[in-house]
Amino acid sequence: MAGVSTVHRPDSAATTRRGEGLIEFLLRASAAVGIVTTVGIITVLVVEALFFFVEVPPVDFFTGTRWSASILPYAFGVIPLVTSTLLIAFIALVLAVPLGVLAAVWMSEFASQRVRLIIKPILEILAGIPTIVYGFFAITVITPLLKATILPDLGTFSALSAGIVVGILVLPLVASLTEDALRAVPRGLREGSYALGATRWETVRRVLLPAALSGIAAAVILAMSRAVGETMAVVLAAGTNPQLTLNPTESVQTMTAFIVQISLGDTPTESIQFKALFAVGATLFAITFTLNLISAWLVARYRNVYE
Amino acid sequence: MNEREPVTKPSVSQIGASAPSGATEATSASSKNPALLLENVSCWYGGFRAVREVSLAIPRNKVTALIGPSGCGKSTLLRSINRMNDLVPGFRMEGEIAFEGTSVHARATDVIDLRRRVGMVFQKPNPFPKSIFENVAFGLRLLGETTGIDALVEESLRAAALWDEVKDKLDQPGLSLSGGQQQRLCIARAIAIRPEVILMDEPCSALDPKSTLQIEELMRKLIRDYTIVIVTHNMQQAARASDYTVFLTMGDDRAGYVVEQGETGKIFTAPQQQLTADYVSGRFG
């Protein structure tokens, strides 16, 4: 190679390669932190819940309709906590699903690019506001507003206020996931519909929504999971009164609110109440985990169809 | 199904046998001792065979052009030489590619070292989002080079005929250059680590005619120090810039195979095969 200065090839190459194995090990270890966390969470919940079930039979826990952890006689039937949780989640979804889906349709089918660039960040801001702030909003605005307008007898705490605020809180989630699902619908389907003279609304109703259905279902399920696991907004808005009721104007206690209540007090760690915290936590985890899996399965399904 | 046209598979010595006019002794010597030797190379992507039993000798310090219709496996073949196809899931190669007498796929062959000795320039210019200087210095830094980088960068940029255009803005981003300049930057980047062979995968397909000519002139200069293999779908380019031409096409099973190879002048003026004649005269492809 005359005329070209040579680059000496030092054996540094060999040393850099010796490090490769170590680096890959470290990277793999980091990725495994996730697995360790999952296994850790499940182990902790199962083991600690077992200590509880030694004292309270699982049948009593899962089928009991009375929950009284602080007032004698104690009762640990989890059904009131579960139904309260579901009641609030239901109210939230009744609000968030229609609004969220409509918002998504509007963003993906009606809004101009420029408007979308304004709206998207607003939804992201809404999604990023801490839930404690939503809780504050519920007690300072939503409950007083409900009292002043349609429900003058509403108490300070109610499932309704909590449901509404949780609905606001999960709305951005429903909207953005639904928008993803709508965007995954191939252009060809839209164009086919418009070419037949359909209006936008007809295209949305007859083509897009059916095509995006499993994606929208996934969004709804994930929103439900978020609503079930939501804590601070619910603690502040729904109160801590464990009762079996489907009346949304009552104060209720959700699973998460019970966990907070026990953690806030000076409950001794050996007490039955403290052990109940883990049993309720395990139940909560099982419910949300199942919902998340269903949602992931639905997403995988619509991806399979269109990608 | 018809029997395919008999495939010319000249032996290694045949390729350089007819040395171009004015060739020096060094040329015929190098063609007897090719830089790269491909024997019965077949490539698969999963179950699909992309290349069938290709045998070639790539002469030293020459430009060898691989031409043929798109999809005939030229790029696949090229990327097998520096084993870039290792990165493609499902890729498999059979046959033998020898670089300086050593199999590139042998267990003992170090792919990192191979790629340092066999450089590559891609279809679309792909400078790193770094300064012009750091783009050229990239490979040197990989080697752990710490001294003399400035001089090597300048030398490489001069060799790539880019120095005069960028010497006052070496700290500007490489991506701020024009397409033709970016591609010459990528060539400078490739030659900075002084490879022995430079593989070029349709290096001008994204460039305007003026930049294309600049790159072709550059290739003619670079063969003083390097062996160049270029894939191109542009026949004029092969005719203008290469010393040897290999024409590939695909069979009924879409696997690429070599129809004819030889000195560029001969392939374009007196092809032996009807398929070659049709292709170079623009009747298909």
Next chain:
Amino acid sequence: MSSQTTTRRKVANALFGLLAFLAIFASLVTLVALLIDVVARGGSSVDLQFFTSAPSRIPAKAGILPALVGTLWVTTLVAIMTFPIGVAAAIYLEEYAGRGRWSRLLRINISNLAGVPSIVYGIFGLALFVRLLGLGRTVFAAALTLSLLILPVVIISSMEAIRAVPPSQREAAYALGATRWQMVRRALLPAAAPGILTGIVLAVGRAVGETAPLILIGAVTFVTFVPVNPFEDKYTVLPIQIFNWAGRPQAAFQEISAAAILVLLVLMFLLNLVAVILRARLSRTIQW
């Protein structure tokens, strides 16, 4: 087709468009109402004394100094811990793990973890860090718990940033004889840096606002001193302080609660601003 049907179809279309617009408008109104509520209630309470005082039984004298310091402590530690592990895990999943069963399991696991309620992380942190490892109810235990909580978010956003780097960049580095790690460190990470950093800052922002897990990790609501030692001292954070004040019936406490929310929101806004600026600065040279 009669003109009557056509008219009806057009009206239906217009009505639907209006309805959909109203849905968006409703969320906009909510956001504005929320901000007005917080500013109107808390704005007047935010003064220098509010930043420099500890909580007090007298609302007018109360401040957020310990909570603010606690939040800064926790945030810093969370950022330090999640950055290397999150990015390393993302690199592994995108560049090393391939597409086999093991990597699919890892991916599914990460997205599942992202959906676990934050309070469950609190329970886990309580059992593991506070009790089993004996770290106690400290800033350190809180930071570890929140790190686990946002790690999936960091990993997912880093993976997206890495995936956005064009394959031609990887090829360019490999063709120059880069080893896999050299390719990652010198080509991939510099190119993915804007996306990765933005994702981390946003994830850390999430940790700033988290409340529920820290109730379990024992962030105390009445801390009158500034925590100095993250491994020993009792601590509180802004969201916990907000929770404590918001739950009291007196209007004065709700006012300082709103004031603390205002500070929290400004803090998060600043973090978002940092993310935007980082992104703009770092990606100025990167335009594929």
